[in-house]
Amino acid sequence: MRAGGLPWCTPSPESEAQMNDLLSRFAAVRRHSLALAEPLSAEDCCAQSMPDASPVKWHLAHTTWFFETFVLEPNEAGFRPFHPAFRVLFNSYYNGVGARHPRPQRGLLTRPALVEVLAYRANVDQRMQALLARQGGNAALQTLVELGLQHEQQHQELLLTDVLHLLSCNPMAPAYRDARPQADAPAVAPALDWVECAGGLVEVGHTGPGFSFDNELPRHATYLAPYALGARLVNQGEFAAFIADGGYARPELWLAEGWDWLAAQHIAHPLYWRAAEEGGWNRFGLHGEQPLTPHAPAAHLSYFEADAYARWAGARLPTEAEWEAAAAPTVHLAPALLAHAGAPSPRIEPQAAAGNGLRGLFGEVWQWTQSSYAPYPGFRTAEGAVGEYNGKFMVNQYVLRGSSCATPAGHARLSYRNFFPTTARWQFSGLRLARDV
Amino acid sequence: MRAGGLPWCTPSPESEAQMNDLLSRFAAVRRHSLALAEPLSAEDCCAQSMPDASPVKWHLAHTTWFFETFVLEPNEAGFRPFHPAFRVLFNSYYNGVGARHPRPQRGLLTRPALVEVLAYRANVDQRMQALLARQGGNAALQTLVELGLQHEQQHQELLLTDVLHLLSCNPMAPAYRDARPQADAPAVAPALDWVECAGGLVEVGHTGPGFSFDNELPRHATYLAPYALGARLVNQGEFAAFIADGGYARPELWLAEGWDWLAAQHIAHPLYWRAAEEGGWNRFGLHGEQPLTPHAPAAHLSYFEADAYARWAGARLPTEAEWEAAAAPTVHLAPALLAHAGAPSPRIEPQAAAGNGLRGLFGEVWQWTQSSYAPYPGFRTAEGAVGEYNGKFMVNQYVLRGSSCATPAGHARLSYRNFFPTTARWQFSGLRLARDV
Amino acid sequence: MRAGGLPWCTPSPESEAQMNDLLSRFAAVRRHSLALAEPLSAEDCCAQSMPDASPVKWHLAHTTWFFETFVLEPNEAGFRPFHPAFRVLFNSYYNGVGARHPRPQRGLLTRPALVEVLAYRANVDQRMQALLARQGGNAALQTLVELGLQHEQQHQELLLTDVLHLLSCNPMAPAYRDARPQADAPAVAPALDWVECAGGLVEVGHTGPGFSFDNELPRHATYLAPYALGARLVNQGEFAAFIADGGYARPELWLAEGWDWLAAQHIAHPLYWRAAEEGGWNRFGLHGEQPLTPHAPAAHLSYFEADAYARWAGARLPTEAEWEAAAAPTVHLAPALLAHAGAPSPRIEPQAAAGNGLRGLFGEVWQWTQSSYAPYPGFRTAEGAVGEYNGKFMVNQYVLRGSSCATPAGHARLSYRNFFPTTARWQFSGLRLARDV
């Protein structure tokens, strides 16, 4: 596989400094995965609560498998796999790599034990560092390593959301981590203000020297009519008002498929919301069960719920191009985009963003757009198995923009395209309103 | 409901000539539905072969219900329904009208009998004609009548495709209508030629004085990079070559969800294709089981199959804007767009289009595009139940463009947006290739 | 296939009188099937409301197929099938005969039309009569013909219960046949009285010269402890009291599998019972929707419901041996057992039986027993496809005894073993209580 053949966009590191930066990024990202698993027992790390989620142990192993399969195997002299069975066990969806363990049965892999997976990680880490020390100047290799790190960061977010789902299935409502005392929150959220955008012929998609996934490319022109975006995210108090107004019982607010989904799944509130004994709602999160935080962003919404809320509010969801074009001028101000990989996440729950203008773009909740996940004009995939990374999922999913409180530091990006089916709710997914002007 | 409140685009008829035209269109369209049912027995008209399909009798009744509910009820003095139970029985999906009979149980409605439904049609026709004679100059009324006629024409196509599916479930492979002897077809299809389009900022969506559905509006600008479209449709011989080349067994050609769908449904060829005893393929159609017609368009493909074929061919599906922009200059030449409503369909099977340049745009098979079915910028729905017509289906479906051999005369339109889920195959759905240039 | 090889028990007719009797029975039974279809349209006869039920047209064809396949094919010189496709279309479950049309798709067979099936019947009838005229003295042939007639009578009952289910799916609640005015029913049902039986070593199973199915053989000894049976059937008023007492909401009354079934299917009353607008219950039957008849037997109960009712009443279901041993002394008095085949059924709804002692044994509702459907000691099946008649269904079903108002005249028998899965409710199935003494 040639670097030139890879559609991912990465810089050409030419100096030793860049090389050392990659080594240190590698160490930091790998270490962060272990840090995320730290509060969990081996039992916690083994269970799988639904087919869409994976066990923590599997995340730890699969991200290691990615480096072993895509980096070490073609580049390491005398390559021998750590364990021959792991090639199948920890392949996620790469048909090009061969067979794989059925996804819904990942939670049955009590063997290898967590300690063996940790040994696997240590082994691959050591071999990766040796490889990078020898061949670190190879641009193609660097691109793959960077891809592996970005890939691991994606799994770091999934690790947290998957654990949250697992813990939510336990009637004892255990917390992943105890909440730290928080500064007093404002009792009242400000009324929603809007930011107007002129539209016109704009460019969207990744640009510049940094990394991006193939699905953010190529940068291209698109035409937008004038529009406005909600300056802040829809918050929990607003969503509770939607429920109180019969939002889940009024078919005119829902897409037909969403309305059928409500009925089939008996859905009448966001995932993890629970009727409080004293009336109102609690919500379950990584800090356990807590009362609503009315002015903090609503999370764990499906596309259908986000869309219905927007219709109820007399608005609509933005397109992803609208989101990106509006967000572009503000990006240099976003703290979430400036953090270093491996830096500890300050929070694992969304909170109300302070300030004026467009806010809460990153680091709170992913924001559903009305855009179906589709290839950008001129999109092409890499050859070989690694080309299965993104392209084959571009159907029947919708794009979310921004990033969430579970996104690891240094991973968010203006042109980032997250995507999920319309019924997915276990991510930190919320919404920002849009309207025509 | 005010006409001004309706987003459908229709002319304002001011002359008696236009009024007479509407009356004659009404008679012609209504008559055509009966003509389509003519070759069928009462038993044929009652059965439902799958939840997605409806019985012919139900189509005949529901299209009548549409006029009774949306035109007569608000406009007829002293309105009384033909039968109080029909309001529920023949409501398709309008929550605003109230309860409805469960869709998968439409085939169990052996009562009312077919003759009673025919009486229902005659009654409503007579009342409609009386109403139009009295209030025909009312623009809002005319808009609704036109909507009802367009709606009935949509059901005329479904009536044929639903009957085809029903007959395909019968091991005796009965024909809907015997085939007429055909002129000798050319033994060899011409190689695929391409038509290049410059793209740029184009306008798409309905324009001009004629009718369109709300989903074709508003006309708006969009930006296209340069591209090329296949001048003709992918034909049966080409699709057989795809199969022979292992097309259904190579995961790298398929979207991931499509690949899973193949496995779950044991799909290895287009719907209605059957292995011929003497080798090769037959296909079942409205004329019964017949050998492939290699140079005629391939039909009954899902989005997944169309997409996989395009990838195999080194091409891709067009977007709907690409399709419309390329087709626009040729539209004045398309015979299918010039036919009068109610004119008998000359064919009920697709055939190879003659000529040069972009061809086969209309009247052969609907053409899958890669565009998810979404609202046009500025889209809005009508108020009231009739507003449920299109908007609530704009998710997890993909747009098809053109029209098919089952589309009734006078119904096709350049800006027409047909839409189905990615697994739907019982329509006359095929594909035209696209590529970047 | 030799008659000696058949386990069915039939007389050896030696005289011409017996021969004529068979011919006249054949004509009467065949005619009765047509009479049952008489109130129905071709549409009514084509539809299938659930996989367990079959269309009337299918019943008419399948019973004809049985004679054609098992009687004409091996015995008719120069046999040629009426239509080659019918061998597959109208095979129910005989693997020994070859392929068969999938059961859940019987309602999609709009072709052959009803008139063609009637022609099929007439053709086979004529050939059967010719065959019997020539070879009527052949005992093996007579046994098969008798089996075919008994088989057709079973389908006559199913025809009625399947039509009832179909009509129940129609919101217009159409009646199969209008109700005749009935004599005033007694306002109050007598309290339940009990009939005690000594038990001991008893013989059960068919005996004597008449026909029986193989599953009623061989007659054999079994030991019974003393017991008592309810003299009459559980009636609708009593079942309404069970509901009013929370019967469907008290897990201690239900078998665990039944309790899960209630929850999964949202079941809270017998099939066809509908909450009346004025309070209380109506029930849907072959005469349409009517108020409960409190003192008439409760019908359309599953095994689970019958068992739960019995537990609520401080009783239990009888075993089939208990039922047969208790009923044996009274059989010579049962009018239902004395009727001639083909005689019109006086009623198509169960009613309270008059008199004293064990009553309502036949002609009202089938009575669930606690006996799993199992082979009698020494049971053996016939060789060949006809041996698939009963034996292969002897698992996970429970035996019902007696007969119902839908059982054709001349078909009931003391040793008759009807059988259905524990969740079946669309038959006229009720219960008689039992208890230890």
Place this chain on the structure above:
Amino acid sequence: MRAGGLPWCTPSPESEAQMNDLLSRFAAVRRHSLALAEPLSAEDCCAQSMPDASPVKWHLAHTTWFFETFVLEPNEAGFRPFHPAFRVLFNSYYNGVGARHPRPQRGLLTRPALVEVLAYRANVDQRMQALLARQGGNAALQTLVELGLQHEQQHQELLLTDVLHLLSCNPMAPAYRDARPQADAPAVAPALDWVECAGGLVEVGHTGPGFSFDNELPRHATYLAPYALGARLVNQGEFAAFIADGGYARPELWLAEGWDWLAAQHIAHPLYWRAAEEGGWNRFGLHGEQPLTPHAPAAHLSYFEADAYARWAGARLPTEAEWEAAAAPTVHLAPALLAHAGAPSPRIEPQAAAGNGLRGLFGEVWQWTQSSYAPYPGFRTAEGAVGEYNGKFMVNQYVLRGSSCATPAGHARLSYRNFFPTTARWQFSGLRLARDV
């Protein structure tokens, strides 16, 4: 709950010796559960491989819950539960106790951790011993304790079969325990010999002073025709011959429901049999994947497979009364019935039984009978939640007799009635043939 009100049959211990015996039995049985979990990690103990199986940790907790709920709660002064949430988490199916955690989600209970469950066990053990020391002379209490011990022994067998199923889902085929070297097995199994039984009026059901479950009572008379039983169990070599003879592809050998099950589940061999690379079969067991042992009993058969094999062999399954009547005279010789509770199991795989006459009755594989699981005449359940133990499962299941290599020492009994649905295969379930004589 009064002892007199309990249908379980237990002795009335009057001496201190008997009291000490119960204490020592309690300690031994409880210790044995821990010994069974000893080879497993916390991860192994947490996972659940299918809804029918439970995690080892859950078994350890639930058996403890049984003592806490049914013994300590009504008898311990000042009872306070170890943890209030455990009442719900570890209730299996007792509606009388209240809510319970959904069975298919037992594997998601990563909390409480295994160490907490072990602490729960230690706590309840200590309280139980204190209670028994104080009130050990109370016969009702003793009966409940004995029931709890028998209950725990049942779960000891399930623990092993559930772990076997879990390990079988791991592509690495891990062994629960390494196999010990075995004495050379005979190369050839003896031909099947038969033991004839006269039948007649026999008594079956528990008798004598020892414990039995309520479903083994009351002892009662039943009548049997003469019959013969296979002297030994059907072995793996014979079952392989059945497969080689097309056993899984011949519908005439199967019950209709079994035939449909084969097709729906794609079943063509016993559970845990795997095609060996070198041809023939391996089987997966608690010692990992191993070649067939041709003369050892076939195991992991469903009722359908046992029944089909018997038909293929020209025989049938015995009834449970036939089995018990034939086994009764030999019981005093069965080593498996003489072992003390808590004694280590010498083997965890079935092997060929040596000797003459009826052999392999206990300690190898449970033997399917053709008897549906039904109440014995006069059966009654205990009042209260403990009465849910057996009775509510008496439908749509079939009885297995004997015991298996996974049955703990001291738990087997002549009158023991094990029961499973017809498709269950994860138990050590095999068969012994029967035939009429």
